[in-house]
Amino acid sequence: MPEGDLVGITAQSEQECESSPNCKDQNLQIAQYILLEGSFTENGSDVEARTTDTADNPEPAGTMEGRPETLGYLIQALDDDCIIGSPVLKGVATPNLRASINLLGTKYNNLIERYKTETNKCKDERGSRYETLKKQYTNECQERKRLYNELIELRGNIRVFCRCRPLNSDEISKGYSNVVEFDSLLETELQIICNDSSRKQFKFDQVFGPSANQEAVFAETLPVVMSALDGYNVCIFAYGQTGTGKTFTMEGTPENRGVNYRALEVLFSSSAKRSSNVAYGFSVSMLEVYNERIRDLLAENNDQMAKKLEIKQSSDGTHEVPGLVESDVHTIDEVWEILRTGGKNRSVGSTSANELSSRSHCLVRVTIKSKNLVSGQRSRSHMWLVDLAGSERVSKIDVEGERLRESQFINKSLSALGDVISALASKNPHIPYRNSKLTHLLQSSLGGDCKTLMFVQISPSSADLGETTCSLNFATRVRGIEQGPARKQTDPAESFKLKQMTEKLRLEEKENARLNENLRLLNMKYTSRENVFQTLQEKVKEAEQASRNYLQRVRELENQLAAEKRVVKDNTTTSQFIKPQLMPPQKQRPPLARITNRAPPIGRPRPTATTSVTLSQNKENIPLVASNSFGLNPHNRGISKARRVSVAPLLGHNNPSQAKRRTSLAMPPSMRDPQTIMAERKFSQLEQQFSQLQNLKRRSVAVFNTVPATPLAGTYSSRKTPDAIGGKYRSLLMSSSKYAPSPPNAVSTWRARLPTVVGSPRQRVRLVPSPANRSGSTPEGGMSSKYCFSVQKRVQIASPIQQPPRAPQVLTGAGVYNGPTRFAGNQAKRVLCNNAIAKRRMSVL
Numbered sequence: 079m080p081e082g083d084l085v086g087i088t089a090q091s092e093q094e095c096e097s098s099p100n101c102k103d104q105n106l107q108i109a110q111y112i113l114l115e116g117s118f119t120e121n122g123s124d125v126e127a128r129t130t131d132t133a134d135n136p137e138p139a140g141t142m143e144g145r146p147e148t149l150g151y152l153i154q155a156l157d158d159d160c161i162i163g164s165p166v167l168k169g170v171a172t173p174n175l176r177a178s179i180n181l182l183g184t185k186y187n188n189l190i191e192r193y194k195t196e197t198n199k200c201k202d203e204r205g206s207r208y209e210t211l212k213k214q215y216t217n218e219c220q221e222r223k224r225l226y227n228e229l230i231e232l233r234g235n236i237r238v239f240c241r242c243r244p245l246n247s248d249e250i251s252k253g254y255s256n257v258v259e260f261d262s263l264l265e266t267e268l269q270i271i272c273n274d275s276s277r278k279q280f281k282f283d284q285v286f287g288p289s290a291n292q293e294a295v296f297a298e299t300l301p302v303v304m305s306a307l308d309g310y311n312v313c314i315f316a317y318g319q320t321g322t323g324k325t326f327t328m329e330g331t332p333e334n335r336g337v338n339y340r341a342l343e344v345l346f347s348s349s350a351k352r353s354s355n356v357a358y359g360f361s362v363s364m365l366e367v368y369n370e371r372i373r374d375l376l377a378e379n380n381d382q383m384a385k386k387l388e389i390k391q392s393s394d395g396t397h398e399v400p401g402l403v404e405s406d407v408h409t410i411d412e413v414w415e416i417l418r419t420g421g422k423n424r425s426v427g428s429t430s431a432n433e434l435s436s437r438s439h440c441l442v443r444v445t446i447k448s449k450n451l452v453s454g455q456r457s458r459s460h461m462w463l464v465d466l467a468g469s470e471r472v473s474k475i476d477v478e479g480e481r482l483r484e485s486q487f488i489n490k491s492l493s494a495l496g497d498v499i500s501a502l503a504s505k506n507p508h509i510p511y512r513n514s515k516l517t518h519l520l521q522s523s524l525g526g527d528c529k530t531l532m533f534v535q536i537s538p539s540s541a542d543l544g545e546t547t548c549s550l551n552f553a554t555r556v557r558g559i560e561q562g563p564a565r566k567q568t569d570p571a572e573s574f575k576l577k578q579m580t581e582k583l584r585l586e587e588k589e590n591a592r593l594n595e596n597l598r599l600l601n602m603k604y605t606s607r608e609n610v611f612q613t614l615q616e617k618v619k620e621a622e623q624a625s626r627n628y629l630q631r632v633r634e635l636e637n638q639l640a641a642e643k644r645v646v647k648d649n650t651t652t653s654q655f656i657k658p659q660l661m662p663p664q665k666q667r668p669p670l671a672r673i674t675n676r677a678p679p680i681g682r683p684r685p686t687a688t689t690s691v692t693l694s695q696n697k698e699n700i701p702l703v704a705s706n707s708f709g710l711n712p713h714n715r716g717i718s719k720a721r722r723v724s725v726a727p728l729l730g731h732n733n734p735s736q737a738k739r740r741t742s743l744a745m746p747p748s749m750r751d752p753q754t755i756m757a758e759r760k761f762s763q764l765e766q767q768f769s770q771l772q773n774l775k776r777r778s779v780a781v782f783n784t785v786p787a788t789p790l791a792g793t794y795s796s797r798k799t800p801d802a803i804g805g806k807y808r809s810l811l812m813s814s815s816k817y818a819p820s821p822p823n824a825v826s827t828w829r830a831r832l833p834t835v836v837g838s839p840r841q842r843v844r845l846v847p848s849p850a851n852r853s854g855s856t857p858e859g860g861m862s863s864k865y866c867f868s869v870q871k872r873v874q875i876a877s878p879i880q881q882p883p884r885a886p887q888v889l890t891g892a893g894v895y896n897g898p899t900r901f902a903g904n905q906a907k908r909v910l911c912n913n914a915i916a917k918r919r920m921s922v923l
């Protein structure tokens with residue numbers, strides 16, 4: 079904005095300015111100018127207000143840097159009565175600064191709002207982007223870990239590195255030659271030049287020559303160390319002859335740090351890198367196995383150090399040393415301090431082979447606890463860093479006294495280590511871990527599901543050739559061990575929780591399996607029941623159909639029978655005229671035995687007229703018949719057929735002593751007309767058919783009777799039960815004029831699986847006037863000798879299964895009921911047949 083444009087702006091009151099659009103525009107111009115070009119001095123430094131304002135976009139945009147100060151300055155200027163430091167505005171007469179600043183303030187507030195909104199938006203975007211990246215990073219880390227461990231496993235969970243120290247000055251001075259040869263191209267092989275100049279080749283996972291420095295050695299060790307950080311149990315140990323550099327490799331010197339220090343350094347640095355995802359905690363213990371005793375190297379005083387420590391197996395299977403000092407470490411300096419302290423307490427002594435020879439196995443245990451912040455997974459693993467005592471021949475190092483004893487213990491424990499290695503290599507089911515304190519301590523980190531790295535330390539000197547060969551042979555055996563895949567170690571508390579959950583899950587699965595099995599069995603049962611039900615339904619339908627047919631047939635036969643009866647009756651009436659005159663009824667009834675058709679009992683006198691019972695006493699000879707429950711003579715039980723008792727006077731037979739085979743009032747066949755005979759035959763056929771139908775009925779009822787009880791039996795309720803059907807037919811039969819009603823206690827009941835048809839006890843007492851009196855007497859004239867009594871016994875047709883006998887029953891009413899007589903099989907058929915003949919006879923009568 080050119081300077082001249084502002085000149086001439088006249089001072090106006092605030093109200094005027096507010097109301098006048100021109101004035102507002104002018105003030106806006108001033109404000110914009112202040113922001114665009116204004117340069118105000120505050121505390122000696124320039125406060126700049128920049129804007130990218132353009133004609134198209136009058137809204138000031140861009141950074142807000144300096145604006146609060148500018149505004150503050152302007153407001154201050156206002157309060158100080160318009161002291162404007164701007165050289166441009168100085169020239170303006172009296173601009174309405176208040177209005178200008180108000181506008182400026184409004185714009186500023188708007189800008190601040192926009193700024194805040196934009197910032198929040200950016201924050202949100204950044205946040206989500208950050209979360210995505212974090213997730214990706216976590217996934218990548220896990221993938222890296224997985225691949226890395228796979229690589230380690232492919233290389234083998236027991237790895238053997240060989241390290242050869244340089245010839246020392248003493249050896250050189252003595253003129254010992256170098257017997258170990260390395261090929262710079264083959265990093266995994268070395269050759270031993272034997273005494274006979276032959277070469278023996280050894281192969282390991284990595285071979286380090288005398289020139290290899292600590293960094294190079296640790297670079298190959300690093301993957302195993304990282305596995306410990308990932309939650310695997312790790313054991314790194316150095317084995318070899320005295321003075322070959324075991325302590326040098328594991329501990330190192332302040333100038334050349336060894337594996338222990340470097341490993342912990344890496345643990346700290348890597349844990350720091352992973353701190354956003356995983357929280358780590360480290361603790362260090364240091365102990366030695368000296369003369370088969372465990373000594374805590376971090377104990378504060380000698381008393382503690384002298385305390386006997388034992389190895390115990392914890393509930394989660396790991397081996398712990400209760401009472402062992404475990405120092406939490408947070409920095410590498412703390413670790414170094416601890417290692418230095420422990421190293422000081424270590425048992426060392428001078429031998430001919432090494433001035434500061436380690437007389438014990440030194441073990442540093444690093445416990446690594448981790449918690450994954452993303453997944454919440456916890457782990458707890460151990461890393462053992464072991465510097466073994468020197469494996470040397472006692473004779474060679476020329477020791478005696480205490481040193482000799484130490485050497486014996488050292489050799490014993492190394493021998494135990496060799497045995498463990500051999501057992502692992504040969505996959506022996508029993509691994510002798512407990513043969514020494516050393517192997518017992520390392521049990522959870524030797525073999526099994528951990529990662530093991532062994533440094534076999536050798537001397538290049540020709541003087542140590544034998545020891546070197548022994549060490550290399552031992553290392554070769556170790557390398558031959560095939561271990562299964564390593565397993566990640568979880569936190570014991572977490573393990574316990576997981577174990578509980580697993581157990582619960584196992585029980586639930588078991589219960590589930592049981593329920594499923596039950597369900598399956600029930601389903602099978604249900605299916606089979608369904609099949610049975612369907613079969614039964616079909617049977618019921620068939621039976622119903624058969625019953626309907628039977629009923630129909632019964633009706634037909636009844637009709638036919640009635641017609642036949644009528645015909646027979648007519649014939650009988652016609653033939654009466656040619657019948658001979660019957661004898662008048664005798665005053666005294668002849669003895670029953672004379673008129674029955676039963677054979678006289680053997681060895682028993684026949685009842686005489688004097689022993690017979692008179693009609694006035696008992697017309698049916700009840701004492702004789704009812705003397706046993708089956709209506710049989712107790713002295714003649716062999717006779718079981720129903721008998722027909724007729725009390726009609728004998729026709730033409732006056733001699734009561736002559737037994738009659740058959741007593742009938744019917745005419746002899748010769749006297750009867752052929753029509754009657756035909757009718758009788760016809761009648762007999764019909765009776766036979768009727769009998770067959772009764773059999774059919776029995777079968778149909780038997781079908782019902784065999785219906786087993788099923789859970790679906792309720793479905794029968796709406797159907798006709800066999801009893802109902804049987805009852806229906808029975809009632810139909812009974813309603814017929816031919817049959818008398820059943821006694822109430824003889825109603826057949828529904829008996830499952832008992833194919834029994836119990837016919838209604840039928841007792842019919844018919845009073846038939848004798849032909850002589852038929853014309854003159856009334857049939858209802860009472861039971862006199864003029865009437866013939868026909869007693870039909872109740873006949874039960876039962877299955878061959880013997881039923882318990884029933885007590886004889888006496889019916890009320892005109893007739894006398896002799897109790898049921900049970901028959902089965904052919905006997906029943908005969909009875910039915912006899913009954914049919916009797917009926918026929920009665921009808922003829």
Ligand SMILES: Nc1ncnc2c1ncn2[C@@H]1O[C@H](COP(=O)(O)OP(=O)(O)OP(=O)(O)O)[C@@H](O)[C@H]1O
Pocket residue numbers: 242243244288318319320321322323324325326327432434435436437466467468469535
């Ligand atoms: N690779 C090496 N480079 C340089 N010097 C070494 C190397 N290895 C071992 N030495 C030196 O050899 C000497 C003996 O080493 P060290 O004490 O580590 O042997 P050692 O196997 O631990 O013996 P001991 O079993 O008796 O404890 C030390 O002075 C050490 O500095």
